[in-house]
Amino acid sequence: MTDLDVAREMFDAWDRLDWDRAIDLFADDGVLHSVMQEPLVGKEAIAGRLRELAAGATWITLDIKTLGTIDGKVFVERVDRFGFNGHEGEVPVVGVLRIADGKVTEWLEYYDRATLLRGMGR
Structure with a gap:
């Protein structure tokens, strides 16, 4: 499985x-x-x-705009759309993932937290 396959x-x-699967895709010492x-x-x-997220999330769609690898890292540009505790929102995100041996070892997320919290009704 390629790094892009793992990210997908x-x-x-x-x-x-599927939170169990998401958790399983992280390395034991992942970040x-x-x-x-x-x-x-x-x-x-x-x-x-x-x-914690699962307790309130009713649906999530990660709308992938761009996905690719640069220097051994997976970069993703996306818009996350979601339903959370009766609220709906969306937030643009850029993520950078390091993957080794089929597991995510590091996942950095860049987004505007205020936009995310507003969408979550907080």
């Missing part, structure tokens, strides 16, 4: 709200870092955050 599988897991917050390090910390 991760995005598909989010679209299907999920929304750059305006502290990074989550390790599968257990990432699982905790995704379970």
Whole structure:
């Protein structure tokens, strides 16, 4: 499986709200870092955050605009559309993923947090 295949599988897991699969696609010591917050390090910390999201998310669509690799990293430009606790929103995102041995070792996310929180009704 190529790095792009792993990234596509991760995005598909989010679209299907398949949090177990999304968590499984991270390396045990993987990092999920929304750059305006502290990074989550390790599968257990990432699982905790995704379970919080799962509690309120009714649907998610990651609308991929651009996807490719540069210097061994996967870059994705997308618009995330979602339903969360009775609210609907969308937020443009750029993500950078490092993948090794079929697992995400680092996922950096760049987006406007205020836009995300507004869409979530917060």
